[in-house]
Amino acid sequence: MKKHLLILFLSLLTLVSCSDDNNQASGQKTGTLKGKVTTVNTHKPVGGALVFTFDDRNEIYFTRTNAMGEFEFRAPIGNRELHIQTGDGSNFRTKFDVAVEENQTQVLEEASLRLDQTARMAYVGGTYDNIEDIITDLGYTVEQLTFNQLNDYTIVSQYDIIFLNCGSIPSTQSISGHTNITNNLSQFVTNGGSLYASDWAVAYLVGGTNKTTQCDAAGGFIADATLCSINNGVMGTLNGFITNTVLANATGITTLDIDYDLGQWQKINSVDESFWEVLVRETGTNQPLMIRTNHYTNPTVVGDRVGNSENSDWVTICHYDAESDTYINITIETDEWPAHEAHGDSLGSCSGNNMSGTIYYTTFHNHANLDNGSQSILEHVILNL
The missing domain is CATH 2.60.40.10 (Immunoglobulins)
Incomplete structure (x- = not known):
């Protein structure tokens, strides 16, 4: 005994x-x-x-x-x-x-x-949005690109993050007629670049003119089956709630009022939640208001990693912690990789496609929401691309 x-x-x-x-x-x-x-x-x-x-x-x-x-x-x-x-x-x-x-x-x-900041960041100026103001308010540096410069992959590939403001597609243009731009953005994300798009800039992703007026619009590079957005939103204020725990903890908020300062904003009519993660929804209707994905890749354009050359000696890996049974995305110097490989870690992201970047899409304008919780959300988005 x-x-x-x-x-x-x-x-x-x-x-x-x-x-x-x-x-x-x-x-x-x-x-x-x-x-x-x-x-x-x-x-x-x-x-x-x-x-x-x-x-x-x-x-x-x-x-x-x-x-x-x-x-x-x-x-x-x-x-x-x-x-x-x-x-x-x-x-x-x-x-x-x-x-x-x-x-x-x-x-x-x-x-x-x-x-x-180790990333090189750029934005395309928009008529209705100014994400660059939040970036500079955080104290970081972002460069301006023109819409036409997106046609040149040698320019696009120099950056780690590109921000696409609402209204950055000229009203005289149609993204469906600029396959070179959408092909460049597809290659950019496939090879590690990250995108942020707001409101009408969803057209870069799923097609349309300078906005998206119907599902299955011509153009874009994201499969239509994963996202349908139509510009039939009504001006007003919506109450939203954060569905992502990390985002809620990082910002210290769970609900917020979002001001849609103009009509005809891009509502998300349907979304494939096995491809996109919904970060913010409208209270009541459960309508998605902010989404992200790191599942996009185009195997036909896999090539050299994009971005700041100073990052060439660093690599992103998935580190497994047995103690907490947690997979953790981290970026380490390349000469540290053999020790992590011996530990059982793997190259690339713990979820999504191996070396591809992240895409965030927000239905609302940042400049109309600087005095409520959405600024904290957008600051978190910028720092987590």
Whole structure:
């Protein structure tokens, strides 16, 4: 009987030692790191940022910042490299060395925790929207492209992220007549570039003229079966709710009023939710108001990775953490890949297509919603492309 009790006691002790927070590997001594992540110039708090480091066995220790950019987690003792990333880390990240002391809490200086822009970003100016204002308000740099420059893939491929404002397709043009532009955008996303489109700019994705007036419109590069958008929205205010937990935690809001300042905005009539993730819906009708996907790829145009040449020595991987049974997207230096490969990690995103970029589509204008929660949402979108 005593032997059985001893075995039970040792079993319980093992369970307790393995259940420590923030993925502490069994037997690993730790200390605590805490701080606040902010943007690089304007020092705005960055919610939802991934903060992580590794122990000597390449096991990850991680947490995410709250809506105020604050974090606190236990890390393995010794000289460690602390990483801070948003999205998959390919466009915004920073890292620095830190000495972790056993059972000690270290408050890190905010100056070390500012999120650097590693992406090269561009926007196409629009008649009805100005996402570039939010980007610069965060303290980051974005370059302007013209509609005609999208015809030149050598220009398009220099960027990591391209923002397509509502009204950026000239009223005298039709996107269905610019197959070269949509082919370039298809190749751009396939090879790692990310797109943001608002309202009428959905025409770049699914076709139409300078807007989309019907399902199955001519042009675009996204399959019509995955998304139907028609510009029959009515001016007014809609109450929305955030369906994505990470987005809600990062912004600190779950519901918001969205101002549709003009009529004829692009309503999402139908969406394939195995291809698109709905991030924001209208309360009551459940109508999608913001969606994203990283499932797009065109195998016929796979080629060199697009974007900032300074990122050429970095690679995005899917790291598996057995302790929490979690798959985590991170971006690491290429010379670190062999150790991660030995750990059992894989190249590319944990979900979606291997090396393709992300597409976000919002039905509303950012400039009409700068005084409510949607600005926080759009700031999160920018930092997570």
